[in-house]
Amino acid sequence: MNPPGEADIARVRFIKSAQRLGFSLGEVAHLLELEEGTHCCDVRDLAQQKLVDVRTKLADLRRIEAALAALVRDCGERREAAPCPLIVSLQR
Template identity: 35%
Template sequence: MSESLTIGGLAKAAGVHVETVRYYQRRGLLREPARPLNGIRRYAAADVSRLRFIKHAQESGFSLDEVNALLGMSGRPACRASRAVAAKKLEAIEERIRMLSRLRRGLRIWVAACDANTGDSCPALERLAR
């Protein structure tokens, strides 16, 4: 990979859109290189790595604020700190799964009630109105 990429090349190398790169720059997650006389900003391989890190962290469920905190961590103490962030995220995801499981059970009951209904009205909709 070239050591000097345009914003389009950076986006392509990291598998994101150019607007994503610009958004991350506005959020302070990714540096915005100086604009040289020819007006074309150049990015390095380290920028590709950082962009991939951001993308992978987001895919793991971290918010951009959490990603920003993770980006600031390095070294052995960072492992403990990142573990704490990950453990907190894991608990939030597990709570969300519990909530979604309750919703799924309720929706299954709803569907079954509709399937068994032989009347002119819908008991599930009537239950929502109460």
């Protein structure tokens, strides 16, 4: 087996960089098809959709964070005889 060449190393770097930005392997494969740089509009559209996805996930994470923070606070304030607020909320 031949050692990896510069082109192979550059391709792996490209893939890893795209994955760090949240692109799936399927999306990375599509980006590799567009890699020569003449399809900037297509790349922008793909990146725009990824940005929408990331913003949606961030909004979901903020909602989850707020709910968990409230439950943790409620758990800290509960009385011994009262049921755990987190467990109660999960049973609803």
